[in-house]
Amino acid sequence: MMVGYLLMLISSIFFLGIVNRIKSIASGRKGSSVLQPFRDVLKLFKKGAVYSETSSLLFRVAPTVAIVAVLTSMLVVPFAGGNAVFSFSGDFVFFAYMLALGRFTMIIAALDTGSSFEGMGANRETLYGLLVEPAFFVMMGVLAMITGLTSFTEIFKAFNTIGDYSLLLGLLFSYLVILIAMVENSRLPVDDPKTHLELTMVHEVMILDNSGFDLGLIHLTTFLKFGLYSMILTNLLVPPTWAIGYQVVCFTAVVAVFSVLVGLLESFRARNKMGKNPPYLLTLTALGLLGLIVALLIIQKIA
Amino acid sequence: MNIVIIVLFGVTLMYVSVAERFDTYVKLVAIQGILLFFLAFSELSGSKDMASLVFVVTETLVFKAIAVPLLLRSIIKKMRVAKVHTKALPAFYSLLLVLFAMGVSVVLADMLKIGRIEKTFMIAALFTVFTGLILVIAHKKIFPHLVGFLVLENGVFMFSLAVGSEMPFLVNSGILLDLFASVLILGLFASRIGKRLNDPNVEELSTLKD
Numbered sequence: 001m002m003v004g005y006l007l008m009l010i011s012s013i014f015f016l017g018i019v020n021r022i023k024s025i026a027s028g029r030k031g032s033s034v035l036q037p038f039r040d041v042l043k044l045f046k047k048g049a050v051y052s053e054t055s056s057l058l059f060r061v062a063p064t065v066a067i068v069a070v071l072t073s074m075l076v077v078p079f080a081g082g083n084a085v086f087s088f089s090g091d092f093v094f095f096a097y098m099l100a101l102g103r104f105t106m107i108i109a110a111l112d113t114g115s116s117f118e119g120m121g122a123n124r125e126t127l128y129g130l131l132v133e134p135a136f137f138v139m140m141g142v143l144a145m146i147t148g149l150t151s152f153t154e155i156f157k158a159f160n161t162i163g164d165y166s167l168l169l170g171l172l173f174s175y176l177v178i179l180i181a182m183v184e185n186s187r188l189p190v191d192d193p194k195t196h197l198e199l200t201m202v203h204e205v206m207i208l209d210n211s212g213f214d215l216g217l218i219h220l221t222t223f224l225k226f227g228l229y230s231m232i233l234t235n236l237l238v239p240p241t242w243a244i245g246y247q248v249v250c251f252t253a254v255v256a257v258f259s260v261l262v263g264l265l266e267s268f269r270a271r272n273k274m275g276k277n278p279p280y281l282l283t284l285t286a287l288g289l290l291g292l293i294v295a296l297l298i299i300q301k302i303a
Numbered sequence: 304m305n306i307v308i309i310v311l312f313g314v315t316l317m318y319v320s321v322a323e324r325f326d327t328y329v330k331l332v333a334i335q336g337i338l339l340f341f342l343a344f345s346e347l348s349g350s351k352d353m354a355s356l357v358f359v360v361t362e363t364l365v366f367k368a369i370a371v372p373l374l375l376r377s378i379i380k381k382m383r384v385a386k387v388h389t390k391a392l393p394a395f396y397s398l399l400l401v402l403f404a405m406g407v408s409v410v411l412a413d414m415l416k417i418g419r420i421e422k423t424f425m426i427a428a429l430f431t432v433f434t435g436l437i438l439v440i441a442h443k444k445i446f447p448h449l450v451g452f453l454v455l456e457n458g459v460f461m462f463s464l465a466v467g468s469e470m471p472f473l474v475n476s477g478i479l480l481d482l483f484a485s486v487l488i489l490g491l492f493a494s495r496i497g498k499r500l501n502d503p504n505v506e507e508l509s510t511l512k513d
Contacts, residue, residue, distance in 0.1 A: 168307050279321050279394040286317045286402050293409060294310055297423055 004079025004231060007248065011255045012220075012227030013038045018256070022263025037223070044216030052209055054114050062109030063210060063217040069102030070224045077231050078153040080247035081240025087153035092140045095152065096133065099184065102221065103129050110206040117198045121205035124274070128190060128202065131281035132183045138288030139173050142295045156235040169298065170236045172291050177236065178258065179284050181229035185222050187262065190280065192271040200271070230255045308342045309427045313405075316434045319454060320401040320441070321394045324386045328450045329375045335457055336367030339464075346424075346464050363460075371453065378446070389443055397441040404433035424465030431458030 017034035024031025033039075051060060076091040078084040084091075107125055110118040144150050146169075147158040159166060183190050186203030198205050207218050231251070238250045272280055312335060319331045340363045347356045379385075390397070408429035412422050435455025439448050 168310065172310065276394070279398055282395060282398050282402075283317060283321060286398060286405075287314070289402060289405065290310060290313050290317070293313075293405065293426070294306065296409070297306060 002085065003244070003248075004077065004082070005074060005085055007079065007251055008074055008077070008224070008227040008231050010227075011230055011251070012223040012225075015226040015230070015255060015259050016223055018259035019263040019266065022260050023267050026264065026267035037219070041216045041219050041223075044219070045213055047212035047216075049210070049212040049214045052113060055109075055112050055209070058105075059109045059112045059209070060214075062105040062112075063214040063221070065105040066102035067217050067221045067224070069098045069105075070221050070228065073098035074224065074228050074231075076152050077228060078156050078235065079231060079251070080238075080242070080244050081157050082153075082244075084153045087151045089150045091151045091153075092144075092155075096136055096140075099225075100129065100133070106206060106218075110209075113209045115209065117205050118208060120199075121202055121208075124202045125186075125206055128183055128277060128281060131278060132180055132284060135176060135281075135284035135288045136180055138285060138292060139176055142169075142288070142292050143173075145292075146295045146299055152235075157240050159236070159240070166298070169291060169294055172287065172294065174233050174236050176284060176287050176291070177229055177233050178261065179287075181226065182262070182265075183281065183284070184229070185225050188266045188269055189272045190277050195271070200274075226259075227255075230258050233258060304345055305342065306423060308338050308345075309423055312338050312342075312427060313430065316431060316454070317398065317401060319450065320397050320434060320437060323394070325375075325379045325446055326385070328447065329372050329379065332375060332450060332453055333368055333372035335454070336363065336369070336372065339367055339457060339460060340364045342461070343464055367457070367460075375449075387442065387444055387447060390441055391443050392441040397437055400437050400441070401434055404437060405430050408433060421465050424461060428458050428461035428465060431455070431461055434458075 014034055016037040017032075020037060021031045021034055049060075073095045075085040076087055076095050078087070088094075103125065107122040110122040110125075140155075143155050143159060146166075147155050149155050149158055159170070182188065187193060191202035191204075192200070193204060195201055195204065198208070207215065210218055234247070234251045234254045237254065238247060242250070315331050315335050315338070319328065322328055322331060340360065343363045344360050347359060392400070408426050411429055412425040415425070432455055435451045435453075435458055438451030438454060442448055442451070
């Protein structure tokens with residue numbers, strides 16, 4: 001039960017390190033240690049935070065709320081066909097809105113600073129969050145429809161054991177989850193975490209005022225989200241009936257492949273123009289709807 | 304297996320509706336050709352008419368997957384323009400339209416209970432035809448129009464595959480339409496119009512007098 005949770009925590013320590021390493025290898029550098037991003041966060045944790053005089057309490061609590069929201073939403077994600085730490089009917093809605101709550105507080109905090117740059121970032125983050133949400137819900141709706149169940153634990157217990165084409169659906173949705181994870185974590189092609197120009201930033205410009213401990217928390221939130229999405233990917237791809245040992249190996253493989261994929265994608269792809277992002281995000285929903293039709297065909301509602 | 308190919312085909316349709324680079328269009332058309340080749344092969348391999356099977360399958364591979372994309376590529380080289388700069392509809396709305404078309408084709412295929420036609424094929428074919436039409440109305444440039452016609456005609460081909468095992472003649476006539484559209488339009492375009500106008504805009508045609 002707690003194994004999945006611990007695995008998510010452990011994988012999130014390495015995830016971005018692997019991504020950065022792949023990026024540096026792809027650009028012909030040796031690159032820093034896989035643990036470097038985590039070390040940076042630890043260094044930030046030793047520092048204090050500087051707060052602007054114009055910002056209020058909201059700004060101070062936002063990073064904490066965001067990380068707690070992610071940690072809480074991780075509780076409902078199961079592992080290896082077992083139970084999640086807690087699960088109830090409709091917990092994927094809870095999951096989605098815990099993540100949304102985290103994003104919401106960050107947006108409010110960004111607005112709270114009164115900086116026009118951060119307002120712009122908040123604006124963009126809201127739009128992208130808004131556009132990516134239907135994709136997730138279509139996906140979860142489809143999974144709920146074909147299994148007839150409504151909680152993460154039950155859905156992933158039942159998924160992969162029904163029908164011949166659930167592998168196809170699993171692959172389609174894995175692709176979707178990877179893209180959703182990229183948007184949620186403000187990575188390429190929607191946002192570039194390495195950009196130095198405020199006007200082209202999305203997530204980075206929102207957290208310009210955060211420093212020290214708070215910044216560490218924000219970075220850690222991103223790490224955790226990657227661990228979280230890796231777990232969802234594993235659940236979609238690996239049959240729940242396999243033994244726990246294989247499941248752990250599979251999870252490790254998924255984390256490795258996912259992070260290498262992110263690294264390669266970020267090495268060879270440019271950031272979208274801002275105006276191209278809405279159609280790009282709508283493509284995610286389109287893929288979800290395609291999944292819906294596949295699911296309808298599988299359960300023979302329209303065949 | 305068919306459903307995997309059809310889903311991949313659907314994905315290419317969505318990407319073709321938001322694509323901007325001519326290069327991407329060519330790649331997507333080539334991928335569609337390859338997918339149709341596999342689809343034709345798996346769908347017709349059960350039929351007894353060996354000659355028609357060989358003809359249809361080789362024709363699909365040679366024309367749809369190789370010849371037409373090569374021809375398109377040579378056109379791109381002549382045009383010296385790499386991407387679509389103006390559209391009649393923003394990509395966001397054309398994608399919305401394509402999504403709507405997908406819903407409509409599912410409902411239509413479900414409503415039209417035509418016997419002996421596989422519904423999966425019916426949905427895919429309708430969706431492809433609609434996407435081709437949307438491509439044509441959403442663009443102002445001739446090249447995406449051309450791609451739109453090719454997509455449309457892939458849809459017609461898919462229709463013929465849906466009844467393929469029973470009606471090889473329809474398949475063949477679908478292929479003839481294919482040859483007609485690709486050879487005639489492309490030939491005309493590459494040899495006559497392409498040299499005069501780089502990146503031709505169809506709106507300019509409206510200024511022509513009788």
